[in-house]
Amino acid sequence: MSNKAPGVRIGGLTVVYKTPAGELPAVRDVSLTLEPGSITGIVGESGSGKSTLALSLLNAVQPPGRIAAGTVEIDGLGDVAALSGEQLRKARGKHIGYVFQAAQNSLNPLKTVGKQLLDLGRSHGVDDLRGLVREAKELLARMGLDGARVLDSHQHELSGGMRQRVGIMLALVLNAHLVVLDEPTTALDMITQANILKIVREVHAERGLTTLVITHDIGVVAEVADRLAVMYGGRIVEQGPTTEVLGAPRHPYTRGLIKAIPRLVGDISEAQALPGRPPTLATVPQQGCVFRERCALRMDVCETEDPQAVADGSRTVACHAVTVKEHA
Numbered sequence: 001m002s003n004k005a006p007g008v009r010i011g012g013l014t015v016v017y018k019t020p021a022g023e024l025p026a027v028r029d030v031s032l033t034l035e036p037g038s039i040t041g042i043v044g045e046s047g048s049g050k051s052t053l054a055l056s057l058l059n060a061v062q063p064p065g066r067i068a069a070g071t072v073e074i075d076g077l078g079d080v081a082a083l084s085g086e087q088l089r090k091a092r093g094k095h096i097g098y099v100f101q102a103a104q105n106s107l108n109p110l111k112t113v114g115k116q117l118l119d120l121g122r123s124h125g126v127d128d129l130r131g132l133v134r135e136a137k138e139l140l141a142r143m144g145l146d147g148a149r150v151l152d153s154h155q156h157e158l159s160g161g162m163r164q165r166v167g168i169m170l171a172l173v174l175n176a177h178l179v180v181l182d183e184p185t186t187a188l189d190m191i192t193q194a195n196i197l198k199i200v201r202e203v204h205a206e207r208g209l210t211t212l213v214i215t216h217d218i219g220v221v222a223e224v225a226d227r228l229a230v231m232y233g234g235r236i237v238e239q240g241p242t243t244e245v246l247g248a249p250r251h252p253y254t255r256g257l258i259k260a261i262p263r264l265v266g267d268i269s270e271a272q273a274l275p276g277r278p279p280t281l282a283t284v285p286q287q288g289c290v291f292r293e294r295c296a297l298r299m300d301v302c303e304t305e306d307p308q309a310v311a312d313g314s315r316t317v318a319c320h321a322v323t324v325k326e327h328a
């Protein structure tokens, strides 16, 4: 893999989990391109399939899950959906930096952070381990932490927010050029969150990364992402440049998400929670539009036909009602 920011092309990706009711898709026929050097945000409520999609970038979906169809082409690595165990192990960390959701729990409780950092370096053939430690301390210092102290600490000695930042450091420290951050700021207060997102943007630009940020918080995406993909029930329902999607959302789900956030609406009294609850694997419709149960624009066709993503310039939206209206 070259030192340049890689492009990523996800094509027709379906990921299923084995359940008592059979194998059910958590991600269904998803296509998404991460442009080299861009920050892409994937946003959606809990259970929409964001983490499963992100794990597919590392081919790290664990049983009872599996990639059932599709490709994940990463420049310099090829189709990671087809890579073997050893090739994948090498790619993780060195080429693809990853902060798992709830980074709090991904640290080893028995080892200090510093020991885990050295293990990570050794397992990826880093010769200059002193340099690695220096780099880790610098990253931690940028995120407002005392690097030496953190590296000497065990997980239980760190707060949730500190662990979150350690997770971000571990994702960046090997100098991967594709970085995936799954809920990077959930354990943080608003000020620390804004500070971390600023650092994510700075490091992204300095190092020339391709970055994917997964979050349920559309406000996080608004702050950090160039492009935005909205997921619901395992499908991407709308995507495009963040400013355009947030400025003029087309899909009724995107509109609902935006209306629910006081920060984006601008007036707390005008924020309205999205009615209803997101579907689970067992309840997500296997036919027709996945969002129809909660949709004010629902039409008969939504019961039977899955809306396909329709492109308009750099944006796509998958909604029968929007397509009918815009082509009327």
Ligand SMILES: Nc1ncnc2c1ncn2[C@@H]1O[C@H](COP(=O)(O)OP(=O)(O)OP(=O)(O)O)[C@@H](O)[C@H]1O
Residues within 6 Å of the ligand: 017, 018, 019, 026, 044, 045, 046, 047, 048, 049, 050, 051, 052, 053, 063, 064, 065, 101, 216, 279, 280, 281
């Ligand atoms: N190991 C598993 N076994 C069975 N079902 C699973 C498993 N992991 C995830 N799922 C289901 O797959 C769907 C998508 O989950 P996923 O974690 O990808 O969504 P998400 O959007 O990241 O949500 P969250 O933010 O809550 O993690 C959910 O319905 C979830 O219950």
